Structure formats: structure tokens, C-alpha cells
Amino acid sequence: MSVESLPLDQKTIDVLSGVTTATLTTVLLKKGLRNVWLRGAMPLVAGRKRIVGRAFTLRFVPAREDLATPASWGSPISTRAAIEAMPSGAIAVVDAMGVKDAGIFGDILCARMQKRGVAALVTDGVVRDAEGVLASNLPVWCSGAAAPPSVAGLTFVGWQEPIGCGGVAIMPNDVLVLDGDGAVLIPAELLDAVVDAAAEQERLEGWIMQQVEAGEKLPGLYPPNKENQARYDAWRATQKT
Template sequence: MSIDALPLDAEIVRALSGVTTATLTTILLKKGLRNVWLRGAMPLVPGQPRLVGRAFTLRFVPAREDLATPASWGAPISTRAAIEAMPEGCIAVVGAMGVTDAGIFGDILCARMQKRGVTALVTDGVVRDVAGVLGTDLPIWCQGAAAPPSVAGLTFVGWQEPIGCGGVAVFPNDVIVADADGAVLIPAALVDEVVALAVEQERFEGWIMDQVNAGQQLPGLYPPNEENKARYEAWAKDKR
């Protein structure tokens, strides 16, 4: 199964670019979704901006000697072919089963992704040729680097199908937000609702921080009692 990649509205990208992954996990928790943070997918280098995009999924399974060979890199089903199917603006989400001793992508593949306008690479695995990868300027969230190639520990089997990445079920066209705290998934069907709630939550927490900086005590402020709710609503009314 291969699912067509969908674009993501620029206004959604703009809104989510101002929302932390910490806030998103809280919003999703309130909606009953606890397992949305992709374990192991952390910024390869510090200081990367928060990025947003629809998930373009790639799936690896354990290496099998007759399939995981250098010759497989030229097969119709290969990471190379998957990269050529990636649309501009997507986030490549690669399920590598948490394998950390075989690099899924190196500098050449990352350079091609960057040229195609891919927003970022997110994986629970690792990359290789790390000096060259950093030179491509492709933002990457992963578990680090390893010298061996992917076929030393993994077999690539497909793209744009449901995957597991960092213990999270990721479906094509779900939305990924990645920042210094890692990468968080928003189910595609919940994006509009989550955006509205998250933007309001960021506004509210900004007001809370202003109150803390002014010397306010936390009890009754965070979470707010009725008096502070009314104070916030009066303040927010003027800002909307």
C-alpha cells in the first residue's frame, strides 16, 4: 500500500511553528493520546528551528541476508526511489526499529532530500557519514551516527504506509512537529482541532509566565482559580 502525499496548509505550518512540542503533548494528552512523542528522535545538532510538516513514511524491517545487500540500493523498492517520491515540504519519518549500529541515510541521500525541498528527516535510527550529512543542512532528528550502512542491520521494504517510529504509530500524512524536545505526532484527523487548542494554550501559558515574572504565586494561578481565569479572559479579550 502506498498513500498519496498531501500538502499542508501554510497557515497550519505557521501556527504550529509557534507551538512547542511540550504544549502539543499536553493538548493531545487531554484528548486521550498519550503515545505521540517519537522516542529516540532528537536533534542531531542543537539550535535547529521548530519544524512542521506532513509525515512521508519509510519502513525498515530486520536485515535478511538475501535482501539486505548493496545491490538492493538500485532496486525499484529502495530508499533512493522513496526519496524521489518525497514532495516538497514533507518530513521524512523513517521507522528503523531503534537500530543504532546501521546508518539509514548518508550524505548523498540527505543531500538529495535537501535538494527536493524536504523539510526534515525524523527517525528512531541513526545516520552515517555524519560530517557530510551536516554539510547538507538537512535538519535531522535521530539517535546519532554509526559507520555501517543500512543493510548491515536493516532491510528497506516500502514507503507511504503505516510505520512504527520510536514506539509511535505513524500514518502517512499525519503531522509532525519537531523541536529541541524531540518530535511529536498529531493525527491527521485531529490537526485543525489541535491547532486551535494549542495556540490558545500557548497564549495562556505566556500570560501565566508574565504573572510569575511579576511575582505571583503558583497556587490558584497554575492551574487558575476562578479569579485568575477571569483576569486571563479579560486580558485575552484585548489581544484577540
């Protein structure tokens, strides 16, 4: 059974848009989560702005000859049908099992996703029709490109259900943040706590960078000891929240 897609409030998007994925992995590590960075999902185009959105999940399994056929593209359970269920602002997260010799989406599907307002496509697999995908202007994080279609190596089986992508367990409506360092997962249940901690961690690291540029030594500064924490707290108190 697929899970209903939930919206993500603009305040959360605004805060996380100002937090790097590197900072988020530190915050999540402090909360006991180590496996949050999706292996193999890197920006197809460098220099994309940071993207934040809820996960709309899609799942492939290994190809089986009676199921993975061009005729399956017209099935009620197909990537085409899944795209029509994607809400605006969602990030399509596709479990392609790390397969790199079968492109899960091409130019037409990416163009349709862009028209529907999908924020981005993220996969541990690859896309096809790379030039057309780039022309669609849909932001894509993936492992590269390959000419063969998905059915050459994969069978599509459903959407909005738990998946594994890049070695990370992802549930529908979890939150992803994408930037030049890749894609990082924030579990939905931890979202509020992570947002608060991430904004503060980013602020602290900004202050630490100021100290480094002023010539301060790293021991006792990063991470701050009691003295430097007190200095930071005093500085923090003078800043607008």
C-alpha cells in the same frame, strides 16, 4: 499500497511553528493521546528552528541476508526510489526499529532530500557519514550516528504506509512538529482541533509566565482557578486575535 502525499496549508504551519512540542504534548494529553513523542528522535544539531510538516513514512524490517545487500540499493523498492517520491515540505519519518548500529541515510541521500525540498528527516535510528549529513543542511532528528550502512542491520521494505517510529504509530500525512525537545505527532484527523487548542494553550501559558515574573504564586495560577481564569479571559479580550 502507498498513500498519496497531501500538502499542508501555510496557516497551519505558521500557527504550529509558534507552538512548542512541550505544549503540544499537553494539548494532546487533554484529548486522550499520551503516546505522541518519538523516543530516540532528537536534533542532530542543537538550535534548529521549529519545523512543521506532514509525515512521509518509510519502513525498515530486520536484515535478511538475501534481501539486505548493496545490490538492493538499485531496486525499485529502495530508499533511493522513496526519496524521489518525497514532496517538497514533507518530513521523512523513518521506522528503523531503534537500530543504532546501521546508518539508514548518509550524506548523498540527505543531500538529495535537501535538494528536493524535504523539510526534515526524523528516525528512531541513526545516520552515517555524519559530517556530510551536517554539510547537506538537511535538518535531522535521530538517535546519533554509526558507520555501517543500513543493510548491515536492516532491510528497506516500503514507503507511505503505517509505521512505528520511536514507539509511536504514524500514518502517512499525519503532522509532525520538531524542536529542541524532540518530535511530536499530531494525528491528521485531529489537526484542526489541535491547532486551535495549541495556539490558545500557548497564549495562556505566556500569560501565566507574565504572572510568575510579576511574583504570583503557582497554586491557583497554573492551572488557573476560576478567579485567575477570569483574569486571563479579561486580558485575552484586550489582545488582537
